[in-house]
Amino acid sequence: MSTAISKKELIALLEKYDVPCPRYTSYPTVPYWDTEPTTEQWLETLHRTFQQEQTPFGIYIHIPFCETLCTYCGCNNTITKDHGKELPYVDLLVKEWQMYIDAVPEFRKAPLKQIHLGGGTPTFLDADNLKRLLTPIMESAEIAADDFEGSIEIDPRTTKPGQLEALRELGFQRVSLGVQDFDEKVQHMVRRYQPYDLTKEMTDKARALGYESVNFDLIYGLPGQTIASIEQTAKYTIELMPDRIALYSLAVVPWIKPAQRSFQDEDLPKSHEKRALYERARELLLQAGYIEIGMDHFALESDALNTSFKDGTLHRNFMGYTDQRTDVLIGLGVSSISESPYCFHQNEKVLPVYERRVENGELPTHRGHLLNEEDRFYRQQILKYMTQFDVELHDEEQKNSVETFLDSMIADGLVEIDGMHLKLTQKGRPFLRNACMALDQRLRKGNPEEQVFSQSI
Ligand SMILES: C[S@@+](CC[C@H](N)C(=O)[O-])C[C@H]1O[C@@H](n2cnc3c(N)ncnc32)[C@H](O)[C@@H]1O
Ligand code: SF4
Incomplete structure (x- = not known):
C-alpha cells in the first residue's frame, strides 16, 4: 500500500480521528482500575x-x-x-x-x-x-x-x-x-x-x-x-x-x-x-x-x-x-x-x-x-503494539472483533491485518493510540462515565 498522503487527506484524517483516547502508559488504564x-x-x-x-x-x-x-x-x-x-x-x-x-x-x-x-x-x-x-x-x-x-x-x-x-x-x-x-x-x-x-x-x-x-x-x-x-x-x-x-x-x-x-x-x-x-x-x-x-x-x-x-x-x-x-x-x-x-x-x-x-x-x-489473567494478557499485547506497532492477535475471535472495530481505519490505510498480525502503517503513525483502543478490552466494554482522556491528537 502506498504511504504517500496528501496534505488535504491528512487534515481530513486528523479531524476524523481526533477523539478522547488513553495514552496507554498502563493497561488497564487508570479510569478502569476496579x-x-x-x-x-x-x-x-x-x-x-x-x-x-x-x-x-x-x-x-x-x-x-x-x-x-x-x-x-x-x-x-x-x-x-x-x-x-x-x-x-x-x-x-x-x-x-x-x-x-x-x-x-x-x-x-x-x-x-x-x-x-x-x-x-x-x-x-x-x-x-x-x-x-x-x-x-x-x-x-x-x-x-x-x-x-x-x-x-x-x-x-x-x-x-x-x-x-x-x-x-x-x-x-x-x-x-x-x-x-x-x-x-x-x-x-x-x-x-x-x-x-x-x-x-x-x-x-x-x-x-x-x-x-x-x-x-x-x-x-x-x-x-x-x-x-x-x-x-x-x-x-x-x-x-x-x-x-x-x-x-x-x-x-x-x-x-x-x-x-x-x-x-x-x-x-x-x-x-x-x-x-x-x-x-x-x-x-x-x-x-x-x-x-x-x-x-x-x-x-x-x-x-x-x-x-x-x-x-x-x-x-x-x-x-x-x-x-x-x-x-x-x-x-x-x-x-x-x-x-x-x-x-x-x-x-x-x-x-x-x-x-x-x-x-x-x-x-x-x-x-x-490484574486478572485477562488484564495481564492484554497488557502485553498493548505494550507490544505501542512499542513495535505490530502485534499478534490470539485467535479468530479477536481478529474479527479488531477488524470490525477498526474497519474505518483499515479502509483509510492506517492499520492492516496481515494474517494474525495487527500492523500500523507508516500513514497510521499519528493514530497509534486510536488503533490501540481495539486491543483495550475494558474500554470496549464501556466508556468511563466522566471525561477522563485528553484528545488523541
Ligand atoms: C515533571 S516535568 C519536568 C521537570 C521540570 N518540572 C520542568 O518542567 O522542567 C515533566 C514533563 O512533562 C511534560 N508535561 C507537563 N505538562 C504536560 C501536559 N499538559 N501535556 C504534555 N506534556 C506535559 C513537560 O514536557 C515536562 O517537561
Ligand atoms: S509546573 Fe512547570 S516546573 Fe512544575 S512540573 Fe509542571 S512543567 Fe515542570
Missing part, C-alpha cells in the same frame, strides 16, 4: 514476583515541589518557594523505602536497575538533600553491576550549583531538561521564562560532567505556537543536539488542571493545526539525523533508546518510553505509581495525607488495581 488492592495484597504481589525469579527492579521518586506554575502543566505538583519543605519530605521518602525493604526483604538482593527522579521538580532539592535521599536507598540495594541507570528531570531555571555534580558522584548518567519551547512569546503565554542560553549552559554542563545522555522535553500544541515558532524551537534543539527528545502532545485536561483555563480557546492549535506542528518539527529532526521512536520520542542513532527500538526491547511504563525494562517499579512519594506483573499501586495524591500516613508508619496506598 479491583483495589489492600497494602497487604500489593506487597503479596511483590513477594510472588520475587519468588518466581530474581527480578530486577526500578524506583521512581516523585518530588512534587515547583517554585512557579507553568500554566500548561499536567503533572502532580505543589507550588511553593519554601525550601524548608525539602528536608522533611526527603526523610519521609527514605522512611517509605525503609518500609518496603522491611516488608519485602528481597529488595535487598534483587538487582536495582533504575532510579528515576521526577516531579514536579527534583532540582527543587539542593545537593545535600539529593544525597541524603539517594545514599541510603542505594546503599540498601544491590546496584545492577553493568546496567544501572540513574536519571533525573531537571528544570534549568532552578538547577543550583553542586546538584549535577552530586548526582554524577552517585553514578547517575542521564539528565532530562524541561525545555518545552524556545519561543519567547510562547514562554510568556505559559508563564515559563527560560532563555536559550540557560538551556545551553545546563546542557554543556551536563556533558562536561560526563552525563552519557541528555534529553530535552518539548511540547507541541502549546498556546501561541506556530509553524515558524516550532521551526525555531527545532533549530535551537538541533544546535544543542540532545541525545533524546520527547516531543509530547499537550494534554489538555482543564477539568483536572484549572490553570489550563487561562488559555484562550483560539490560542490553542487543535487537530490538524496541532499535528502540523509535530510534523514540521519531526521533519527537521529527521533531517538532522534523529530517529523517531514510538509515538513522540526521537533519539540519535547511537542512543540506547534507538538500539532498544531496533532490537524489539523498547519498553513503556508510566514514565513513557524507556530502554530499561523492569517488571517491578516502586514509586516513592506523593501520587507515585508502582507496578508489579500482578498489580498497580498508587500512593496518596494529596501531600498532607501522604505525609501523615508515612509519618504514622503506613505505606500510603491510595488506590490500585489487581
Whole structure:
C-alpha cells in the first residue's frame, strides 16, 4: 500500500480521528482500575514476583515541589518557594523505602536497575538533600553491576550549583531538561521564562560532567505556537543536539488542571493545526539525523533508546518510553505509581495525607488495581503494539472483533491485518493510540462515565 498522503487527506484524517483516547502508559488504564488492592495484597504481589525469579527492579521518586506554575502543566505538583519543605519530605521518602525493604526483604538482593527522579521538580532539592535521599536507598540495594541507570528531570531555571555534580558522584548518567519551547512569546503565554542560553549552559554542563545522555522535553500544541515558532524551537534543539527528545502532545485536561483555563480557546492549535506542528518539527529532526521512536520520542542513532527500538526491547511504563525494562517499579512519594506483573499501586495524591500516613508508619496506598489473567494478557499485547506497532492477535475471535472495530481505519490505510498480525502503517503513525483502543478490552466494554482522556491528537 502506498504511504504517500496528501496534505488535504491528512487534515481530513486528523479531524476524523481526533477523539478522547488513553495514552496507554498502563493497561488497564487508570479510569478502569476496579479491583483495589489492600497494602497487604500489593506487597503479596511483590513477594510472588520475587519468588518466581530474581527480578530486577526500578524506583521512581516523585518530588512534587515547583517554585512557579507553568500554566500548561499536567503533572502532580505543589507550588511553593519554601525550601524548608525539602528536608522533611526527603526523610519521609527514605522512611517509605525503609518500609518496603522491611516488608519485602528481597529488595535487598534483587538487582536495582533504575532510579528515576521526577516531579514536579527534583532540582527543587539542593545537593545535600539529593544525597541524603539517594545514599541510603542505594546503599540498601544491590546496584545492577553493568546496567544501572540513574536519571533525573531537571528544570534549568532552578538547577543550583553542586546538584549535577552530586548526582554524577552517585553514578547517575542521564539528565532530562524541561525545555518545552524556545519561543519567547510562547514562554510568556505559559508563564515559563527560560532563555536559550540557560538551556545551553545546563546542557554543556551536563556533558562536561560526563552525563552519557541528555534529553530535552518539548511540547507541541502549546498556546501561541506556530509553524515558524516550532521551526525555531527545532533549530535551537538541533544546535544543542540532545541525545533524546520527547516531543509530547499537550494534554489538555482543564477539568483536572484549572490553570489550563487561562488559555484562550483560539490560542490553542487543535487537530490538524496541532499535528502540523509535530510534523514540521519531526521533519527537521529527521533531517538532522534523529530517529523517531514510538509515538513522540526521537533519539540519535547511537542512543540506547534507538538500539532498544531496533532490537524489539523498547519498553513503556508510566514514565513513557524507556530502554530499561523492569517488571517491578516502586514509586516513592506523593501520587507515585508502582507496578508489579500482578498489580498497580498508587500512593496518596494529596501531600498532607501522604505525609501523615508515612509519618504514622503506613505505606500510603491510595488506590490500585489487581490484574486478572485477562488484564495481564492484554497488557502485553498493548505494550507490544505501542512499542513495535505490530502485534499478534490470539485467535479468530479477536481478529474479527479488531477488524470490525477498526474497519474505518483499515479502509483509510492506517492499520492492516496481515494474517494474525495487527500492523500500523507508516500513514497510521499519528493514530497509534486510536488503533490501540481495539486491543483495550475494558474500554470496549464501556466508556468511563466522566471525561477522563485528553484528545488523541
Ligand atoms: C515533571 S516535568 C519536568 C521537570 C521540570 N518540572 C520542568 O518542567 O522542567 C515533566 C514533563 O512533562 C511534560 N508535561 C507537563 N505538562 C504536560 C501536559 N499538559 N501535556 C504534555 N506534556 C506535559 C513537560 O514536557 C515536562 O517537561
Ligand atoms: S512543567 Fe515542570 S516546573 Fe512547570 S509546573 Fe509542571 S512540573 Fe512544575
